[in-house]
Amino acid sequence: MPNYKRFKKAGGLYFFTVTLANRFNNDLLIRHIELLRAVVKKVKTEYPFIIHAWCVLPDHMHCVIELPEGDDNFSLRWQLIKTHFSKKLPKSEFLSEVQLKRKERGIWQKRFWEHVIRDETDYWHHINYVHFNPLKHGLVTQLKSWPYSTFHQYVQAGVYSENWCGDTGD
Numbered sequence: 702m703p704n705y706k707r708f709k710k711a712g713g714l715y716f717f718t719v720t721l722a723n724r725f726n727n728d729l730l731i732r733h734i735e736l737l738r739a740v741v742k743k744v745k746t747e748y749p750f751i752i753h754a755w756c757v758l759p760d761h762m763h764c765v766i767e768l769p770e771g772d773d774n775f776s777l778r779w780q781l782i783k784t785h786f787s788k789k790l791p792k793s794e795f796l797s798e799v800q801l802k803r804k805e806r807g808i809w810q811k812r813f814w815e816h817v818i819r820d821e822t823d824y825w826h827h828i829n830y831v832h833f834n835p836l837k838h839g840l841v842t843q844l845k846s847w848p849y850s851t852f853h854q855y856v857q858a859g860v861y862s863e864n865w866c867g868d869t870g871d
Contacts, residue, residue, distance in 0.1 A: 709773035714818035
């Protein structure tokens with residue numbers, strides 16, 4: 702088994718992709734968006750972090766978050782978000798014998814993708830990537846139509862125009 706090493710930077714800015722185990726025809730995250738929001742808020746209260754950008758798609762999510770100075774424990778935050786979310790969902794997913802034996806829910810992929818933001822160019826590249834994702838996946842033809850994103854906050858702040866990435870009609 703590979704030995705995964707994560708680069709951690711205390712107080713750092715990070716980009717994350719977190720994905721469901723079963724991505725085929727699965728809209729679990731947006732179907733339970735209020736639960737996901739409540740869980741993120743709870744974890745954020747217990748273990749603070751700043752959300753710079755976040756976009757929830759049906760089967761995965763992307764975000765850019767900042768940890769407090771001296772803190773590099775993003776793994777704990779993701780473990781808590783995944784665990785609290787999973788525990789509050791009704792049990793309807795298929796579970797393998799291994800998952801049953803380990804008392805796992807089988808909702809999330811075990812790992813997540815993280816990237817330490819290196820500089821301002823890297824920061825904006827990832828902020829834009831987070832916000833562009835609903836369009837990339839063909840979920841909308843206008844980003845303003847996707848309600849599960851901080852894109853709207855960036856529009857209100859004047860960072861993006863309402864029709865950023867084109868207006869193809871929706």
